[in-house]
Amino acid sequence: MLRPAAVVGARALAGTLAVLLVASVLVFGLVRSAPGDPVDVQLGEAGGVGLSRSDIDRIRTERRVELGLDRPLPEQYVRWLGRMVTGDWGTSYVSGRSVRAEVLDRVPASLVLAVSGFAVAVVLAVGLALLASRRPGGPTDQVVRLATLATVAVPSFLLGTLALQVATAATGYRIAGPATAGRIWLPALVLGVAVTPTLSRVLRASLIAERGRLYAVAAQARGASAGRTLLRHVLRPALAPALTLGGLAFASLVTGSVITEAVFSWPGVGRYAVDAISAQDYPVVQAYVVLATALVVLVNRGVDLVQRLVDPRGDARAEAVA
Amino acid sequence: MTPALTVRGLTVDYRGAAVLDDVDLDVAAGEVLVVLGGSGSGKSTVLRAVLGLVPAPGRVRAARLALAGGRGPIDLADPRARRRARGDRIGLVFQDPVLALTPLRRVGSLVREAGADRSGVEPLLAASGFGRPAAVVDRRAFTLSGGMAQRVGFVLAVAGGPDVLLADEPTTALDGPARVELVDRLRERAAAGTAVVLVTHDVGVAAALADRVLVLDGGRVVESGPTARVLGAPAHPTTRALVRDVPWALPPRRRAPAKGPAVVRVRGLTKAHPGAGAVLDGLDLDVAEGEVVGVAGRSGDGKTTLLRCLLGLERPDAGELRLGGVDPAAEGWAAVRRVVQLVPQDPRGSLNPWRTAAQQVADPLDFHRIGDRAARRVRAMELLDAFGLGGLAGRRPTELSTGQCQRVAIARALAVRPRVLLADEPASALDVTRQAELIELLTAVVAEHGTSALVVSHDLHVLERLCDRVAVLAEGRIVEDLPVGRLRADAAHERTRALLAAHPTDPLAAATA
Numbered sequence: 001m002l003r004p005a006a007v008v009g010a011r012a013l014a015g016t017l018a019v020l021l022v023a024s025v026l027v028f029g030l031v032r033s034a035p036g037d038p039v040d041v042q043l044g045e046a047g048g049v050g051l052s053r054s055d056i057d058r059i060r061t062e063r064r065v066e067l068g069l070d071r072p073l074p075e076q077y078v079r080w081l082g083r084m085v086t087g088d089w090g091t092s093y094v095s096g097r098s099v100r101a102e103v104l105d106r107v108p109a110s111l112v113l114a115v116s117g118f119a120v121a122v123v124l125a126v127g128l129a130l131l132a133s134r135r136p137g138g139p140t141d142q143v144v145r146l147a148t149l150a151t152v153a154v155p156s157f158l159l160g161t162l163a164l165q166v167a168t169a170a171t172g173y174r175i176a177g178p179a180t181a182g183r184i185w186l187p188a189l190v191l192g193v194a195v196t197p198t199l200s201r202v203l204r205a206s207l208i209a210e211r212g213r214l215y216a217v218a219a220q221a222r223g224a225s226a227g228r229t230l231l232r233h234v235l236r237p238a239l240a241p242a243l244t245l246g247g248l249a250f251a252s253l254v255t256g257s258v259i260t261e262a263v264f265s266w267p268g269v270g271r272y273a274v275d276a277i278s279a280q281d282y283p284v285v286q287a288y289v290v291l292a293t294a295l296v297v298l299v300n301r302g303v304d305l306v307q308r309l310v311d312p313r314g315d316a317r318a319e320a321v322a
Numbered sequence: 323m324t325p326a327l328t329v330r331g332l333t334v335d336y337r338g339a340a341v342l343d344d345v346d347l348d349v350a351a352g353e354v355l356v357v358l359g360g361s362g363s364g365k366s367t368v369l370r371a372v373l374g375l376v377p378a379p380g381r382v383r384a385a386r387l388a389l390a391g392g393r394g395p396i397d398l399a400d401p402r403a404r405r406r407a408r409g410d411r412i413g414l415v416f417q418d419p420v421l422a423l424t425p426l427r428r429v430g431s432l433v434r435e436a437g438a439d440r441s442g443v444e445p446l447l448a449a450s451g452f453g454r455p456a457a458v459v460d461r462r463a464f465t466l467s468g469g470m471a472q473r474v475g476f477v478l479a480v481a482g483g484p485d486v487l488l489a490d491e492p493t494t495a496l497d498g499p500a501r502v503e504l505v506d507r508l509r510e511r512a513a514a515g516t517a518v519v520l521v522t523h524d525v526g527v528a529a530a531l532a533d534r535v536l537v538l539d540g541g542r543v544v545e546s547g548p549t550a551r552v553l554g555a556p557a558h559p560t561t562r563a564l565v566r567d568v569p570w571a572l573p574p575r576r577r578a579p580a581k582g583p584a585v586v587r588v589r590g591l592t593k594a595h596p597g598a599g600a601v602l603d604g605l606d607l608d609v610a611e612g613e614v615v616g617v618a619g620r621s622g623d624g625k626t627t628l629l630r631c632l633l634g635l636e637r638p639d640a641g642e643l644r645l646g647g648v649d650p651a652a653e654g655w656a657a658v659r660r661v662v663q664l665v666p667q668d669p670r671g672s673l674n675p676w677r678t679a680a681q682q683v684a685d686p687l688d689f690h691r692i693g694d695r696a697a698r699r700v701r702a703m704e705l706l707d708a709f710g711l712g713g714l715a716g717r718r719p720t721e722l723s724t725g726q727c728q729r730v731a732i733a734r735a736l737a738v739r740p741r742v743l744l745a746d747e748p749a750s751a752l753d754v755t756r757q758a759e760l761i762e763l764l765t766a767v768v769a770e771h772g773t774s775a776l777v778v779s780h781d782l783h784v785l786e787r788l789c790d791r792v793a794v795l796a797e798g799r800i801v802e803d804l805p806v807g808r809l810r811a812d813a814a815h816e817r818t819r820a821l822l823a824a825h826p827t828d829p830l831a832a833a834t835a
Contacts, residue, residue, distance in 0.1 A: 215425065218475075221373050221414040232435070312462070
């Protein structure tokens with residue numbers, strides 16, 4: 001029987017919540033089991049001032065009580081989860097500012113960069129895949145294949161640095177400043193180019209496979225040109241694998257592209273998170289990872305939805321099996 | 323009269339291996355030419371070569387490939403002219419209508435793309451047999467049933483108003499009444515002045531439709547001429563074999579009705595599919611010990627669902643099953659499969675491409691842990707020997723012919739010494755000569771091994787030759803159940819009569835008289 005949309009929606013929501021809960025336990029456990037102690041890290045610099053050993057021990061104990069680190073782990077977890085849900089993400093051990101404010105300051109910049117980078121990747125990947133699959137093994141296909149392989153082989157910091165050099169010389173591109181529209185195009189381009197090869201390779205393979213099917217031959221027998229066959233018949237059924245992969249790529253872009261953000265000094269969450277990890281800034285790390293998990297789960301749900309819109313056959317098949 | 327399509331010296335080879343060798347062919351406007359041949363005769367390649375759609379390594383040469391007609395001559399050897407001719411001057415009807423439609427496109431959009439203008443879509447669909455064309459226009463192709471897809475496929479082939487209509491085995495995937503419908507459509511087209519070239523192995527369709535017949539074997543034309551002459555008095559051995567092997571010409575199966583206990587007992591079987599409503603609706607069916615029962619019916623009438631329920635691949639909504647003395651609900655499907663085995667529709671597709679013939683035959687023995695390893699090997703070799711495959715035990719499916727794959731699949735089904743064989747359209751994917759072999763083989767197997775069999779098919783001719791009794795499935799129930807000898811005389815239900823009308827006693831008689 002076809003289930004009503006409300007039931008499907010409720011199940012999806014329950015599933016999402018369950019995934020998030022499990023993820024929060026894992027995140028909490030993972031961060032706490034990492035070697036090192038945040039209090040030690042914080043006291044590392046103060047220790048140089050010349051405090052006596054007993055002073056350090058006293059300060060450490062006070063600080064641990066203050067941060068709630070003396071409590072049993074399950075209690076710490078529940079208190080932390082409750083605060084996360086109510087929007088109190090704690091204060092950074094390092095800066096002393098509200099984690100929520102710090103993270104939310106940086107999320108928009110990351111989101112904008114991810115969306116633009118992904119848009120670049122989609123345009124490039126679809127275009128290259130269509131070009132390459134017109135004649136598999138032909139000269140265009142070979143050139144595209146080499147170019148995508150070369151791009152995969154170049155580390156992204158090198159790609160970013162190179163692009164920055166060229167852009168600075170050619171257009172007077174300025175790296176300094178806030179996240180503005182005037183300077184997003186370069187990091188977006190670099191991110192997009194880095195994601196393009198896998199997407200275009202997968203789409204090319206799937207286009208070629210679909211084009212070998214009888215319906216594509218039938219379209220040509222009715223007079224459709226090679227280009228029309230690709231665009232109007234083959235492209236849509238061929239999108240499914242690329243959509244799945246694209247969703248994963250988009251999720252990883254959203255959660256921050258550390259290297260690109262560093263190269264272009266882009267004020268996103270990626271760099272912020274890496275700094276927090278080296279400083280053992282638990283509240284920041286935990287908030288970041290939970291937020292990232294939530295984003296990944298949400299993006300995946302979104303991709304599922306897009307998938308259903310683009311290719312409703314999957315629904316019919318799943319229902320028939322169930 | 324100038325021919326609408328002229329082919330001279332058509333030769334196609336794949337890396338030196340000739341598929342077509344010096345084929346000549348003419349069709350006049352309003353004429354139906356049937357190209358007859360078995361699997362591998364190269365008959366489908368003729369159509370692909372005319373359209374310039376021979377796949378990659380294939381090389382096409384021809385002294386002349388040309389269209390004539392009211393809209394001027396076209397040289398099909400010129401790729402650009404040929405591309406413009408596709409759809410517009412030449413239409414093609416495909417063998418598998420479902421696979422030949424772009425799954426995610428809407429019917430109306432496909433028909434418009436094929437050359438109809440907006441107002442022409444619904445009349446074309448109506449002319450092709452849709453009672454309410456408006457209901458189909460907005461449906462996506464993947465939601466169509468096989469019968470609907472076939473009608474849409476035909477509309478797409480004729481939407482551009484072609485001078486020449488090509489049809490590639492268009493009836494093979496169709497049940498009897500759908501086949502009659504398509505033959506009518508093609509006849510209407512020819513009457514309206516279209517030149518029709520139909521490629522098939524179905525002598526019955528050839529007899530019903532052809533003005534002239536051309537017989538291909540091994541890529542060469544071995545015989546051609548008026549239908550009555552070629553099919554009535556075939557001169558070449560290939561043609562004689564095609565005419566001799568038609569299922570209705572094979573000796574009928576006449577045996578005393580079986581009186582043994584039921585080995586298959588189905589009561590009140592009910593199954594609904596999402597969106598499709600009840601497919602099986604309280605179906606009752608018995609197969610007695612040693613009996614061969616055919617279940618006939620049209621596509622979409624639930625034959626496949628019945629078989630899937632009997633194999634445990636689908637869970638029925640209601641009903642009782644007892645198969646080979648085993649109740650699957652109480653004893654589990656593994657116990658059923660120990661005594662019930664499947665003869666598949668597509669033997670090659672049912673074999674694991676990585677395993678040898680001997681391994682495939684021993685697989686069910688391994689699964690059910692019957693005997694020790696050595697005994698299983700011996701049993702597999704015995705079966706392969708009995709089926710004339712003794713020297714091929716180490717071969718994999720790609721190294722076997724389709725007929726050999728068929729025998730491996732049947733040997734595999736017999737490995738566990740089943741009490742019941744279930745056969746799913748066992749003959750419909752085969753050309754007539756393979757069909758005749760299969761009927762002989764299955765008849766011998768059932769007699770020798772004393773198994774019962776339930777054969778599901780839309781081909782009444784095959785069921786008549788294979789079965790003791792034929793049951794007709796319609797609207798989810800058995801509406802007719804008669805011994806095969808009384809079927810033609812005593813059939814009372816309209817669905818049975820429709821099937822019988824689509825399978826006349828001798829389809830050749832009318833054409834060759």
